[in-house]
Amino acid sequence: MSFEVMKDVAKPILTGFGITAKRLGRKKVTIQYPLERREQYTRTRWRHVLTRYDSGLERCIGCSLCAGACPARCIYVEADENTDEQRFSPGERYATRYEINMLRCIFCGYCQDACPTGAIVLRKDFELANYEREDFLYTKEMLLEPIREMA
Ligand code: SF4
Ligand code: SF4
Incomplete structure (x- = not known):
C-alpha cells in the first residue's frame, strides 16, 4: 500500500479518535433510565387524571x-343526574361512564x-406501555384520582 493511500485511510480514523478524545471530559447527555429520570418541563402533558x-x-x-373538543374522537362520556341519596359531583349531573x-x-x-x-387534566406519568390493546381503554375507575385523606 502506498504512503498516499495509507494517509487517506488513517486521516478519517485519527479525526474520529480526536472527536472522541475531545468529548471524553464532557458531561454525559445520556442517563441510566429507568434508574434515573429527567426533570420534566412544567407544562408536560401525559397521562390523564379525573380530579376531585x-x-x-x-x-x-x-x-x-x-x-x-377531542380531535382524535377518543373520549366517551355517559352522564346521569345526582340525587340527594347518591351524590358524586356538586352539580346536577355526573359521569356514569368515562373512557379514553x-x-x-x-x-x-x-x-x-x-x-x-x-376535571380532566394531563399529568406527568409518561410510562404508558402495555401488552394488550384492551388495556389501553382507560375507564373512569382507572382515571379517577383516589380520595385524599383529610389532615
Ligand atoms: S383525549 Fe385529550 S389529549 Fe387525547 S387526543 Fe383527545 S383531546 Fe387530545
Ligand atoms: S366536566 Fe370536564 S371531564 Fe367531565 S365531561 Fe365535562 S369536559 Fe369532560
Whole structure:
C-alpha cells in the first residue's frame, strides 16, 4: 500500500479518535433510565387524571365538552343526574361512564382546555406501555384520582 493511500485511510480514523478524545471530559447527555429520570418541563402533558374537589366529590359533571373538543374522537362520556341519596359531583349531573382510548390519543390537551370544571387534566406519568390493546381503554375507575385523606 502506498504512503498516499495509507494517509487517506488513517486521516478519517485519527479525526474520529480526536472527536472522541475531545468529548471524553464532557458531561454525559445520556442517563441510566429507568434508574434515573429527567426533570420534566412544567407544562408536560401525559397521562390523564379525573380530579376531585377537596371534599372528595368528583369535578366531572358529564358535560362531554372534552369529548367534543377531542380531535382524535377518543373520549366517551355517559352522564346521569345526582340525587340527594347518591351524590358524586356538586352539580346536577355526573359521569356514569368515562373512557379514553389511549391508543388514539395524541396528547394535545384540548380536553383539558375545554373542561369547564378542571376535571380532566394531563399529568406527568409518561410510562404508558402495555401488552394488550384492551388495556389501553382507560375507564373512569382507572382515571379517577383516589380520595385524599383529610389532615
Ligand atoms: S389529549 Fe387530545 S387526543 Fe387525547 S383525549 Fe385529550 S383531546 Fe383527545
Ligand atoms: S371531564 Fe370536564 S369536559 Fe369532560 S365531561 Fe367531565 S366536566 Fe365535562
